[in-house]
Amino acid sequence: MTSRRPSDAGASPEPLQSIVTTKLFPPREAGRLLPRDHLIAQLVKARRHRCVLVDGPAGSGKTSLVAAWRRELLALGFDVAWLTLAPDDNEVARWLDYLLASFSEVDPTISDTASQLTGRGVDSEAVERTLIALVRSIAARPREIVLILDDLHSLTDLASRWALQWLLDQGPRNLHFVLVCRGAPPVSLSRLRAQHSVFELGFRDLRFSQGEAEAFLKGKLGAIDRRTAQRLYELTDGWVAGLQLLSIGWSRKRDLRDTKFVSRGQIQDEQSFTDYFEHEILSKLSKAEYALLEAASICNRFCASLCAALLGKEEDSDRIGSLLASLVTQNVFIIPVETSDRETWYRFHPLLGEAMRARLRQHPEAQQLQYHKAAWIWFRDHGYVDEAVRHALSANEAAAAAELLDQYGQDLLARGQFRNMNSLVRQLPEQEIQARANLRLWMARSQLLARELDACADGLRRLEADLPADDASAQFALALVKATLAVACDDTDAAMRVLPQMLHPPEDADPAAIGGRDNILSWLYMHRADYELARQIQLTAPATRADGVPLLGSPGGRLQGRCLVGLSYALEGQIIEAERIYRDVLYESEQRGPSCIDPACLAAALLGEALYELNDPSAALQLLEDRVDVLERVSIPDSVLRVLSVLSASHWLAGRRQEALSYLDRLEDYAVSLKLDRLLAYSLGEQVRRHLEQSEFEAAKRKLATLEDIGRTHPKSGSHLGDEIFIIVARAQVRSDVAVGRYEAAAARLGPLIELCEARGHQQIVAMLQLQNALAAKRRGMREQAGEATLAALRLGHRLGLVRSLLDADASALDLIRWCGDEFGFDVLLSFYVERLRDAEVSAQTAAPTPRGDGAESRSAILDSLSDRELDVIRLLSQAFPNKKIARALGLSPDTVKWHLKNIYGKLGVAGRDDAVARMRDLGWNADGAAASTS
Incomplete structure (x- = not known):
């Protein structure tokens, strides 16, 4: 089950490259055919339009014109992203990868957040989440950014077209589009046209005028009389490709006055171009030149060493490089492409490429297959796994393609290329996947990432039945994925059952697997309250293979391990130490990019929890609010629980009740969708608490009844899930008993509950329960017991470093603590600790938002900035x-509602739902959609 590399077979592959970078740059020579100053001036004037459409047939100079305009935009301070599309981009996952890569060429931070969502599914909601993350990053930039999509007609995939349409409809104001295509674009521009936000150039605009044609021909030929120039212009009707082609033929004549060839017919369309090109150009090429072009035509891009391999003449790479340069000089429609690679890459002019591929299809299939075979071997050896797999499949060598992914899969995963790997695997025949345990395991991991948990479990069951019992490597890899699935399902008991199979990894286990195993072990040991053992796994010297190579794990795995060390400290009460570790891990993870998204999410979730506990809810909100969408999609359920709980509690503390409850609703929806009863129980328990705090007893009673039903489904049984749900239900029942004065019933529940929490190592909960126990005793007139329980809670809270946990235990917690101090007194340590708690409560009470005043003109401007859809959301x-109900009412997805809310909050200058409604009321707006008089 090791990841075998091609070097095992004698090849020397370069670092893997999963993105064809030549698609992210314009052709080098584009725009140098002839300065089109009047068109460039029109485009510069239209630069702030939402969309520019350049539409014309192949060879009409579209790409050259837009590439020249790109240089002008860069000089004007615009950011410009370029993407040339090809027929093999017709898969939404691949299209998104290239879209993000094009923006990353401008600034990697633009695509960082969206890239973190890769591999998490390709359904419409998953695609939309990625697009929302992208447009949020673009909206946050101060600069205008232009996305140029060349050869857009190649995009025929419906899901990809939908994604582009979404961007056009929902993108921020500083995002502009340039669509370059043959014929009508594959998206609707009707709404933008109605808003006068589209500037269009068609074939009539792109054709050369007679004067431009003459200037162009003089530039190519050095001298030409006006009559001949006029004749060539008439033959081509100003079509750039036709003029360029005729100029090549003319330049090859010995006598410039020879006009016989111009009478062969007009060259004003693709078919006449092909006929003329074959007769006047291809037939005149040398045998070597023609063979070179024919072989290269099977590739979307080519370079000298690739062409040498295709021709079976690797030793002639330098000569072939010179030949390619010569063909460029001869203007044989071969275009160099800008790239960051060492080699010079080229692509065909579309018309030449189509002509050459048509000729190649006339050759025997065996020759075409031989070219594809040479191509996939070359791309493999140079680390271009994407193109290697595609050419292997074109060569009818599906087994070789599967073997490539078997070899390279772990490397792609380590680089964060989840979606690209998934895209490539889906192209393989099913029998090739089923024949390789590694690929079947990858499919299971892919389903895990996409949250197809039932499909993942089913695949693992079938794989387990097929694996030989004595294949230690395969069995270990399977156990690791099963444990990971159990964690994703929030099923600690299932993960514990797999624990014995993970304790003794085989000698050939790869480092990433060992790192993942160690992290799962640490997680499980912490659930058993064995914090020292959980740390030892991460902090001891790494194991080594038989050959002495240390098993260090992947960078992301090691960072996750450090995060778990921090969590072990937090659970023991060393919150400050844990906070430092979380901050370091978060910083390093974000520096490493998408390949370390998992530790970044875990660190953010745990850091937010630590910040809230240390009474810094505003910092917790600032950390988590912008990350919550990504965290919810890529984190394990326990992290999602922490994040949504902290966000809810932080908003509640700031007086934003709607926002706080909406995060509990969001947690409930998340738990229901993934069938996670522990998380559902937690959400319901917190809703019971919040309703009781607002004296909404009937609502609290309904939520408690639902919670108790879950408790009956998972009775206390010594299992992790049963005991955890029992604790959640019992705590909600205690709060309900105290709220309605059933202090005897509350005390009866608290004793066994405290005992169970102590046994399970939940010391933070024990401190809160002790304070509630003290409150129940005091209200029953049991002063001594109340004082002892309060002191026990304070000593435990002091040792653990708790702040918010004690203050949140009950609305009257601080009054109880003051009473205890007055009645029994505190020693020096507890006195200092109680002062910290008092200061924390004061700071929380003074953090409420301050009302703002606006003049009538300012109020009107703010209301005018809100779109009709945003006003619908506010209503x-x-x-x-x-959010979910708003989405249903307006026919939107929940993620789009979140996007609108983000924009609304930014325009209103508020932090949440309650503030937004209050702000609109202050601005004179009412729920009927009318603005009140500002006089």
Whole structure:
């Protein structure tokens, strides 16, 4: 089950490259055919339009013109992303990868967040989440950014077209589009046209005028009389490709006055171009030149060493490089492409490429297959796994393609290329996947990432039945994925059952697998409250293979391990130490990019929890609010629970009740969608608490009844899940008993509950329960017991470094602590600790948002900045609709509602739902959509 590399077979592959970088740059010589100053001037004037459409047939100079305009935009301070599309981009996962890569060429931070969502599914909601993350990053930039999509007609995939349409409709104001295509674009521009936000150039605009044609021909030929220039112009009707082609033929004549060839017919379309090109150009090429072009035509791009391999003449790479340069000089429609690679890459002019491929298809299939075979071997040896797999499949060598992914898969995963790997695997025949345990395991991991948990479990069951019992490597890899699935399902008991199979990894286990195993072990040991053992796994010297190579794990795995060390300290009460570790891990993870998204998410979730506990809810909100969408999609359930709980509690502390409850609703929806009963129970338990705090007893009673039903489904049984749900239900029942004065019932529940939490190592909960126990005793007139329980809670809280946990235990917690101090007194340590708690409560009470005043003109400008859709969202907000209900009412996805809310909050200058509704009321807006008089 090791990841075998091609070097095992004698090849020397370069670092893997999963993106064809030549698609991210314009042709080098584009725009140098002739300065089109009047068109460039029009485009510069239209630069702030939402969309520019350049539409014309092949060879009409579209790409050359837009590439020249790109240089002008860069000089004007615009950011410009370029993407040339090809027929093999017709898969939404691949299209998104290239879209993000094009923006990354401008600035990697633009695509960072969106890239972190790669591999998490390709359904419409998963695609939309990626697009939302992208447009948020673009909206945050101060500069205008232009996305140029060349050869857009190649995009025929419906899901990819939908994604582009979404960007056109929902993108921020500083994002502009340039669509370069043959014929009508594959998206609707009707709404933008109605808004006068589209500037269009068609074939009539792109054709050379007679004067431009003459200038162009003089530039190519040095001298030409006006009459001949006029004749050539008439033959081509100003079509750039036709003029260029005729100029090549003319330049090859010995006598410039020879006009016989111009009477052969007009060259004003693709078929006449092909006929003329074959007769006047291809037939005149040398045998070596023709063979070179024919072989290269099977590739979307080519370079000298690739062409040498295709021709079976690797030793002639330098000569072939000179030949390619010569063909460029001869203007034989071969175009160099800008790239960061060492070699010079080329692509065919579309018309020449189509002509050459048509000729190649006339050759025997065996010759075509031989070219594809040479191509996949060359691309493999140079680390271009994407193109290697595609050419192997074209060569009818599906087994070789599968073997490539078997060899390279782990490397792609380590680089964060989840979606690209998934895209490549889906192209393989099913029998090739089923024949390789590594690929079947990858499919299971892919399903895990996409949250297809049932499909993952089913695949693992079938794989387990097929694996030989004595294949230690395969069995270990399977156990690791099973444990990971159990964690993703929030099923600690299932993960514990797999624990014995993970304790003794085989000697040939790869480092990433060992690192993942160690992290799962640490997680499980912490659930058993064995914090020292959890740390030892991460902090001891790494194991080594038989050959002495240390098993260090992947960078992301090691960072996750450090995060778990921090969590072990936090659970033991060393919150400050844990916070430092979380911060370091978060910084390093973000520096490493998408390949370290998992540790970044874990660190952010745990750091947010630590910040809230240390009474810095505003910092917790600032850390988590912008990350919550990504965290919810890529984190394990326990992290999602921490994040949404902290966000809810932080908003509640700031007085934003709607926002706080909406995060609990969001947690409930998440838990229901993934069938996670522990998380559902937690959400319901917190909702019971919040309703009780607002004296909404009937609502609390309904939520408690639902929670108790879950408790009956998972009775206390010594299992992790049963005991955890029992604790959640019992805590909600205690709060309900205290709220309605059933202090005897509360005390009866608290004793066994505290005992169970102590046994399971939940010391933070024990401190809170002790304070509630003290409150129940005090209200029953049991002063001594109340004082002892309060002191026990304070000593434990002091040792653990708790702040918010004690203050949140009950609304009257601080009053109880003051009473205990007055009645029994505190020693020096507890006195200092109680002062910290008092200061924390004061700072929380003074953190409420301050009302702002606006003049009538300012109020009007703010209201005018809100779109009709945003006003619809605000109207439903004022009725306390949760996000999911708003989405259903307006026919939107929940993620689009979140995107609108983000924009609304930014325009209103508020932090949440309650503030938004209050702000709109201050601005004179009412729920009927009318603005009140500002006089």
